[in-house]
Structure formats: structure tokens, C-alpha cells
Amino acid sequence: MADEKQLFKVTIDNITVEVEPGTTILMAARQIGGDVTPPAMCFYSKLQGSGGKCRTCLVEVSKGSEKDPRPMPKLVASCRTTVMDGMEVKNITSDKVMDARAGVVEFLLLNHPLDCPICDQAGECHLQDLSYEHGKEGTRYEFSRRTFEKEDFGPYIQLHMTRCILCYRCTYVAAQLTDSRVHGVLDRGDHAEISTYISKAITNDFSGNMIDVCPVGALTDKTFRFKNRVWFTKPVQAHRDCDKCCGKVTLWNRGDEVLRVTARKDEWGEVESYDGKPGWICNTCRFDKKKLSDWVIEGPTNVNRHSVISTNHYVNGKVPQETIAEVMGGRQPKLLMDIHDVSDVNDPSVDLSVIPGPATGATFNNKKQQ
Amino acid sequence: MGRKLLLEKAHVENIRHFDVYRREGGYRSVEKALKTMNPDAVTEEVKKSGLRGRGGAGFPAGMKWSFLAKPEGVPRYLVVNADESEPGTFKDRYLMEFLPHILIEGMIVASYALGSNRSYIYIRGEYWWIVDILEQAIEEARNNGFLGKNILGSGFDCDIFVHRGAGAYICGEETALIESLEGKRGNPRIKPPFPAIKGVWDCPTVVNNVETISAVVPIINEGGEEYAKIGVGKSTGTKLISACGNINKPGVYEIDMTISVEEFIYSDEYCGGVANGKRLKACIPGGSSVPILPANLLLKTAKGETRMMNYESLSDGGFATGTMMGSGGFIVLDEDQCVVKHTYTLARFYRHESCGQCSPCREGTGWMEKLLLRLDRGQGKMSDIDLLWDIQRKIEGNTICPLGDAAAWPVAAAIRHFRDEFEWHVLNPEECTRRNYGLAHYADPLEVTVA
Ligand SMILES: Cc1cc2nc3c(=O)[nH]c(=O)nc-3n(C[C@H](O)[C@H](O)[C@H](O)COP(=O)(O)O)c2cc1C
Ligand code: SF4
Numbered sequence: 001m002a003d004e005k006q007l008f009k010v011t012i013d014n015i016t017v018e019v020e021p022g023t024t025i026l027m028a029a030r031q032i033g034g035d036v037t038p039p040a041m042c043f044y045s046k047l048q049g050s051g052g053k054c055r056t057c058l059v060e061v062s063k064g065s066e067k068d069p070r071p072m073p074k075l076v077a078s079c080r081t082t083v084m085d086g087m088e089v090k091n092i093t094s095d096k097v098m099d100a101r102a103g104v105v106e107f108l109l110l111n112h113p114l115d116c117p118i119c120d121q122a123g124e125c126h127l128q129d130l131s132y133e134h135g136k137e138g139t140r141y142e143f144s145r146r147t148f149e150k151e152d153f154g155p156y157i158q159l160h161m162t163r164c165i166l167c168y169r170c171t172y173v174a175a176q177l178t179d180s181r182v183h184g185v186l187d188r189g190d191h192a193e194i195s196t197y198i199s200k201a202i203t204n205d206f207s208g209n210m211i212d213v214c215p216v217g218a219l220t221d222k223t224f225r226f227k228n229r230v231w232f233t234k235p236v237q238a239h240r241d242c243d244k245c246c247g248k249v250t251l252w253n254r255g256d257e258v259l260r261v262t263a264r265k266d267e268w269g270e271v272e273s274y275d276g277k278p279g280w281i282c283n284t285c286r287f288d289k290k291k292l293s294d295w296v297i298e299g300p301t302n303v304n305r306h307s308v309i310s311t312n313h314y315v316n317g318k319v320p321q322e323t324i325a326e327v328m329g330g331r332q333p334k335l336l337m338d339i340h341d342v343s344d345v346n347d348p349s350v351d352l353s354v355i356p357g358p359a360t361g362a363t364f365n366n367k368k369q370q
Numbered sequence: 371m372g373r374k375l376l377l378e379k380a381h382v383e384n385i386r387h388f389d390v391y392r393r394e395g396g397y398r399s400v401e402k403a404l405k406t407m408n409p410d411a412v413t414e415e416v417k418k419s420g421l422r423g424r425g426g427a428g429f430p431a432g433m434k435w436s437f438l439a440k441p442e443g444v445p446r447y448l449v450v451n452a453d454e455s456e457p458g459t460f461k462d463r464y465l466m467e468f469l470p471h472i473l474i475e476g477m478i479v480a481s482y483a484l485g486s487n488r489s490y491i492y493i494r495g496e497y498w499w500i501v502d503i504l505e506q507a508i509e510e511a512r513n514n515g516f517l518g519k520n521i522l523g524s525g526f527d528c529d530i531f532v533h534r535g536a537g538a539y540i541c542g543e544e545t546a547l548i549e550s551l552e553g554k555r556g557n558p559r560i561k562p563p564f565p566a567i568k569g570v571w572d573c574p575t576v577v578n579n580v581e582t583i584s585a586v587v588p589i590i591n592e593g594g595e596e597y598a599k600i601g602v603g604k605s606t607g608t609k610l611i612s613a614c615g616n617i618n619k620p621g622v623y624e625i626d627m628t629i630s631v632e633e634f635i636y637s638d639e640y641c642g643g644v645a646n647g648k649r650l651k652a653c654i655p656g657g658s659s660v661p662i663l664p665a666n667l668l669l670k671t672a673k674g675e676t677r678m679m680n681y682e683s684l685s686d687g688g689f690a691t692g693t694m695m696g697s698g699g700f701i702v703l704d705e706d707q708c709v710v711k712h713t714y715t716l717a718r719f720y721r722h723e724s725c726g727q728c729s730p731c732r733e734g735t736g737w738m739e740k741l742l743l744r745l746d747r748g749q750g751k752m753s754d755i756d757l758l759w760d761i762q763r764k765i766e767g768n769t770i771c772p773l774g775d776a777a778a779w780p781v782a783a784a785i786r787h788f789r790d791e792f793e794w795h796v797l798n799p800e801e802c803t804r805r806n807y808g809l810a811h812y813a814d815p816l817e818v819t820v821a
């Protein structure tokens with residue numbers, strides 16, 4: 001049929017877009033982009049059934065639709081609420097939303113260990129971003145934080161249950177991408193946890209994608225554990241012919257070393273799609289192809305300039321002019337200490353990707369002794 | 371003396387068995403419905419009766435039935451919610467234990483109206499002995515031709531299955547119940563879609579409380595209009611109240627909703643007054659989730675009218691000065707009870723029973739519990755009270771299912787009406803571990819409101 005599809009008009013924070021019927025408020029907001037888009041910690045557009053849980057994406061519907069203009073009585077989860085024609089939504093223009101969202105951020109951080117300094121996710125953590133944008137400094141929580149018994153998920157995936165926000169994304173990955181789901185959520189309430197129940201290794205193919213969808217540092221790449229801070233690594237786009245997955249990845253390099261392989265992420269932190277299909281990658285590409293020669297390099301990854309990962313990077317980079325000398329009458333600023341003079345941690349002569357486990361002080365000390 | 375529609379025969383010996391139940395007039399409604407009425411007429415009758423859901427929310431049952439989607443070739447299901455886990459509520463247990471056949475009878479009629487050929491009873495795991503009672507009743511009904519194929523020659527087939535839960539309050543929430551019935555983790559679903567469109571195995575489903583379904587029996591026997599004549603306004607028919615706490619006669623009572631709260635507590639026909647000659651301090655009239663009221667607001671509304679035991683009157687004044695009918699779990703607190711401790715106990719319950727899906731409920735319930743424990747022990751701070759208020763405010767309305775609200779409301783109501791008791795705990799950290807705040811002024815007559 002040639003006649004046009006009927007589109008729904010929806011106005012979010014006074015900006016109007018036309019979207020197809022069935023689109024959620026969140027996806028409509030993503031079409032607008034920018035600050036109008038509510039943050040999403042549990043929803044993942046490529047995982048069926050995800051969303052609705054974390055409540056960070058709550059918005060106010062101030063007008064239901066053209067036909068039924070009544071506002072919705074409660075804030076709604078924008079990731080799971082579909083738009084109606086003529087709907088008007090308030091996100092950052094609603095005090096109610098901002099108040100509720102600050103509450104949700106506080107709840108998410110309540111039992112969070114805040115161990116960013118030793119967390120491999122730091123620098124690419126959605127909870128960090130969320131707290132930065134919507135959180136308050138300080139906490140009103142005066143009790144000890146929740147801890148869990150350690151559970152080993154095998155050689156590929158490192159679990160830090162204390163950091164988990166129970167978004168359930170990893171369970172959807174396991175159910176929808178791998179041949180069988182061997183982990184899930186055990187127990188309930190604030191004592192719920194991600195577990196395999198009988199301490200099984202999670203090694204089935206495509207399980208590595210759980211790492212990519214985890215918004216926090218609860219699931220991280222064990223082969224990259226403590227190897228480097230992400231902002232010291234250089235992300236490059238690369239591909240290889242893979243019979244199992246799309247083979248399109250981002251390599252996180254340090255010099256000629258491949259420290260980590262991940263799927264490519266879009267601006268919302270989700271894996272990129274190719275021809276409408278999500279670019280999930282297989283475990284072989286992720287864990288076994290750690291040599292530059294395994295890959296065809298396409299070029300540097302475009303990193304958002306607001307990201308900490310973009311520091312010292314080359315694309316679209318504009319190094320700000322040093323002005324101190326100018327205002328100081330030509331005198332150069334004096335560095336009290338250059339971290340690289342006293343710390344060996346980023347010593348480029350240590351091949352982090354080839355050492356078997358995480359890098360520790362011993363790794364660098366041994367090197368020196370040799 | 372109010373009329374009894376459900377419990378009238380509860381004490382007839384062996385009424386638990388088919389023969390006696392049948393001799394006492396049981397299963398007449400099945401005969402009437404299947405032989406003389408079409409399914410829509412049954413639904414129409416329930417609509418006319420004004421019957422409201424007895425599980426807590428009070429949604430009109432007939433309306434719920436008429437919302438059920440009826441796509442061609444897709445099975446429809448009736449699920450009876452017998453998860454009854456709300457603290458203070460034990461009416462369904464009583465009904466199923468003594469009169470299992472009234473539930474089975476109601477289910478057959480309801481299944482006929484809804485077109486459900488396989489209907490389920492989802493019962494909480496702790497009621498294990500009732501499972502046996504129900505299964506025996508189902509067996510007897512089947513042997514007597516009231517279940518199975520072609521019931522009473524009407525061409526209608528129906529079977530009933532009992533499904534045991536594993537001890538989770540959240541599985542009483544209808545969509546969590548459906549998940550659990552399907553064999554999954556009992557997490558509430560995100561609505562819409564509602565069960566009437568996509569319920570059990572994505573088929574249209576009606577979930578009703580045990581008492582709601584049982585009430586269908588007198589409605590069909592006597593006619594919806596007759597049923598609606600009992601009670602007042604939108605509170606039609608009779609309601610089971612499970613009374614407990616500091617009263618002389620705890621138990622399950624069937625009331626028609628025309629009596630006052632005062633009569634219910636003090637008359638010998640019902641609770642028989644506060645136990646041990648103590649004075650009434652507070653009451654939670656509808657199960658742990660509904661707001662607690664101090665004695666003065668309980669017996670009289672803010673407008674100075676007598677508060678009645680019905681949906682409208684109990685909720686008169688909204689949450690500021692009213693409460694809710696809820697599930698009919700009537701908990702009475704005498705002057706020796708500590709509201710702070712009591713609120714802590716409820717908070718502990720909700721923290722333990724939250725499914726943990728959404729952040730406000732998962733984290734907020736635990737936080738409230740910790741603060742309340744601290745306050746109860748005299749280790750709290752004044753600012754904790756405001757903090758509690760802020761936490762409950764941020765949970766309420768922002769969660770997937772009403773458990774979040776149910777956890778927030780008791781805390782809100784306790785602070786709203788009993789703030790001085792909380793403050794007393796902060797100001798008297800040592801004394802509060804030895805004695806209670808007592809009745810204070812909570813039973814004082816209300817100030818006359820100036821219109
Ligand atoms: C946390 C939670 C627990 C519930 N527990 C029960 C229960 O134990 N029994 C029940 O009948 N309804 C319970 N409900 C209410 C049900 O969701 C549903 O509204 C009810 O079964 C509908 O039946 P009705 O319309 O006959 O009342 C609960 C609701 C919530 C949110
Ligand atoms: S481990 Fe990560 S992905 Fe899985 S539920 Fe927790 S936060 Fe979400």
C-alpha cells in the first residue's frame with residue numbers, strides 16, 4: 001500500500017516529534033536527543049522485555065492524548081509506556097520528575113559500595129553518569145552497606161554483586177542470546193542477588209555480552225581485570241571475519257597491546273546495530289582474539305568529548321591553550337609532582353595483556369628486578 | 371443482627387463434605403446458572419449486585435469480568451487468589467477451611483460466566499492443609515458431576531486445579547501470582563497489558579479473591595438486585611472481617627456494611643471490646659497496608675460523623691484523616707502498644723517481602739526498616755522522622771506494583787497521626803526502652819471543625 005503510515009505526534013519538554021505508533025516515550029525522546037532523553041538504567045532496546053524496573057526514566061504525562069487529554073495520575077516509566085497521538089510529556093521541565101529521579105538515584109546509590117577507584121567499570125559506568133547528572137553530593141544513609149558472599153563465574157566474567165543494581169539486563173542476554181541461561185536472580189527484595197545458584201562457570205557462547213549490557217561494574221571482563229583504567233586505553237574500531245557473530249568490535253589498546261575487546265556501543269551505551277540487527281559479539285572474538293594481528297583495524301573510535309575516555313585522545317580533540325604562562329608574565333607553571341615519574345603503574349614496558357591474571361604491584365616490581 | 375450469606379452454614383457439622391453441603395442447599399447456584407442463564411446474564415447479575423473485590427483494592431467484580439477480552443480460539447482463565455498473606459488477614463483461610471464447597475461452587479459459576487474451562491486456585495504455601503481440603507472438595511464435586519465434562523448436561527466443561535505458592539507475599543499481587551503460576555519467579559509484571567488482555571500464558575485472565583468468588587453464590591441464588599439491597603451505597607452485600615489484636619473475641623466475622631466501627635469493636639456480637647479492660651489506642655482496619663488511625667479518628671470521621679464499617683466511610687477524609695477497607699484485616703491496638711515498634715514490625719515485613727525489582731521499593735523498604743529500628747530503640751534522631759517521611763514519599767507511586775505504596779502508607783500514617791510518639795522516643799532515649807508512650811491524647815474527642 002502506498003498510503004503513508006499514520007504517525008503520532010508527541011511533545012516532550014515542549015519539543016514535538018512524530019513517531020510511529022507503538023513507540024515508547026523513551027524511544028521518542030531519543031529521537032529528539034540531548035537532555036530531553038530520560039536516563040535508562042535497566043531498559044535496553046535490543047533486549048526483549050527489559051525495562052520498567054530501575055525507575056530512573058520516570059516522566060510526567062501532562063496530557064494523555066488528543067482524544068483523552070487527561071493527565072496520567074502517576075509518573076510513568078517512559079521506557080515501557082507507549083506514546084499516544086497528541087501526548088504531552090514533561091521530563092526535565094517537571095519538578096515532580098526531577099524530585100523522583102533524585103530519589104531513585106539516592107536509592108540506587110544507597111547500598112552501592114562506591115568503590116569506583118578500584119572498579120574496572122569506572123569511566124564507562126552509567127551509574128557514575130547518572131549520579132553526576134541527577135544525584136546529590138553526600139548521602140543520608142547511615143548504616144552499613146549490604147555485602148554478599150563471593151561467587152565465581154569462571155574465567156571470563158567477574159561478578160561484584162555489591163555493585164549490581166538488579167537491572168536484569170544480564171538475565172535477558174543469557175535467555176535471549178546464549179543457548180541456555182545458567183544464572184538468574186536469587187532471593188528477593190534487598191537481599192536479591194545475581195547467581196548461578198550452584199556456583200557454575202558462565203562460559204556459554206555469547207555470554208560475554210552480559211558484560212557489555214551491565215550498566216555498572218557488577219559484571220566485568222575478567223581477562224581485563226585490573227589491567228588498566230579505561231581512560232588510559234585507546235579504543236579503535238576493528239573487525240574480523242567471524243562465522244558466529246558480526247565480528248565488528250572495539251579494541252581497547254595500549255600501545256600495540258589489545259587489552260580488551262567489546263562490542264561497539266552507540267550514543268546510548270547500547271551495542272550498535274548493523275542492518276537492523278544488534279551487533280552482539282561471540283566469546284571467541286571477545287576473549288580469544290587479543291592480538292592486533294587478529295583484527296583489521298578501521299580507525300579510532302569516536303568518543304564523546306564529555307567522556308573521560310576522550311582525554312588524551314585524538315579524534316576531534318582540541319587541546320585547550322595553556323594560559324598560565326600568559327597571565328604569569330611568561331613564567332611556566334611548576335609541577336609539584338608528575339604522576340608518571342613516581343608511579344610505575346602505567347609503565348609501557350609491562351605487557352599487561354600477556355600476564356595471566358590481574359596486574360598487581362608485583363607485576364611492576366618484578367619487571368624492574370629483571 | 372446482620373445477615374450472613376457466606377458463613378451462615380459454617381458450623382453445620384461436616385459441611386466441609388459434599389453431601390452435607392448439598393443437603394444444606396449447596397450447588398443451587400450452579401444449577402440455576404448453567405440451566406437457566408447464559409454466561410453474559412451471569413456477569414450482568416454480578417454487575418447488578420455491586421460486588422466489589424474483597425482482595426484489597428475493592429474493584430467492582432462485574433466490571434472486571436466484562437473487561438475480559440474474548441478473542442476467538444484463545445482459552446480464558448479464572449484464577450482465584452488464595453495467597454492471603456497480608457498481616458492481619460485470615461478470612462479466606464476460614465472460608466476455605468470450613469466451607470471449601472462454597473468456593474468451588476462460586477468458581478464453577480464464575481468460570482461459566484467467563485468461559486474458563488481450566489480454573490486455578492493459587493494458595494499460599496503455608497496453607498498446606500487447606501490444599502488437601504480443597505482437593506478433596508474438588509474430587510467430591512467432580513464425582514457428583516459438578517466438575518469435568520459437560521456439567522449438568524449444559525455442554526460446559528470445567529476443571530479446577532490447586533496450585534501452591536512457596537511463601538511469598540508478593541505472589542498475592544495478581545501479575546506476580548500469574549508469573550508464579552506459570553512456574554516463574556514471582557515478579558510483578560509491568561502493566562499494561564492487564565491480565566484481562568494478557569494473563570496466564572498470555573491468555574485473557576480474571577484474578578479474583580476467594581471471598582469475591584464465594585460471594586457469587588448468594589448473588590446468583592438471590593439475584594444481584596437483592597444482594598445489592600444489603601449494605602449501603604457502593605458497599606453492597608456482606609464482608610468478612612478478620613479481627614485480631616487486643617480484643618476479647620478475635621476471629622472472622624461476617625458483617626453487612628451498615629454497622630459502625632464502634633459497634634464492631636465493642637459489641638458482644640463481634641469483637642467484644644478491648645481486652646483486659648484496656649482503652650483503645652489505634653486500629654488498622656483493613657490489613658497491614660492501609661493507614662493506621664488513632665482511636666478518635668477511627669470512631670468518628672474528621673467531619674464528626676460516626677465512622678461505619680464500609681468502603682466509603684472508612685476512606686472518608688482520604689489519607690489525611692481516613693483509611694481504607696482493604697482486605698478486612700482488622701488489627702486493634704490498645705493503650706499498651708507502641709506505634710513506633712508496630713510500624714517497625716510492618717516495615718520489616720515489607721522489606722522482607724519486596725520482590726526487589728524496582729529500586730525505590732527494594733532499597734527504600736530496607737532503609738525505612740533500619741531507621742524505624744533505630745527510633746524504636748531510642749537511638750534515633752529528630753531528623754530521622756523527616757527522613758522517613760521523605761523516603762516513603764519517594765517510594766509511593768513510583769514503583770511497578772502497589773507493594774511499594776503498601777510499604778509507604780503505614781509509615782506515612784504513623785508519622786502523620788503519631789508524630790509526638792516518635793518524638794518522645796527521640797527525646798527520651800532511655801525511658802522509651804522501659805515503658806510505652808501510652809494512650810496519650812489519641813482517644814481525646816476531636817475538636818469540632820468549624821465549617
Ligand atoms: C503486594 C500485594 C499483595 C496482595 N495479596 C493479595 C492476597 O493475598 N489475596 C488477594 O486476594 N489479593 C491480594 N492482592 C490484590 C490482588 O492484586 C488483586 O487485586 C486481587 O486478587 C483482585 O481480586 P478482587 O478484585 O477479587 O479483590 C495483593 C496485592 C498486592 C499489591
Ligand atoms: S549484574 Fe549488571 S546487568 Fe546483571 S542485573 Fe546486575 S547490574 Fe544488571
Ligand code: SF4
Nearest residue numbers: 725727728731769771
Ligand atoms: S514495588 Fe516492590 S514488590 Fe512491587 S515490583 Fe517493585 S520491588 Fe517488586
Ligand code: FES
Nearest residue numbers: 052053054055079
Ligand atoms: S529504564 Fe525505564 S525503568 Fe529502568
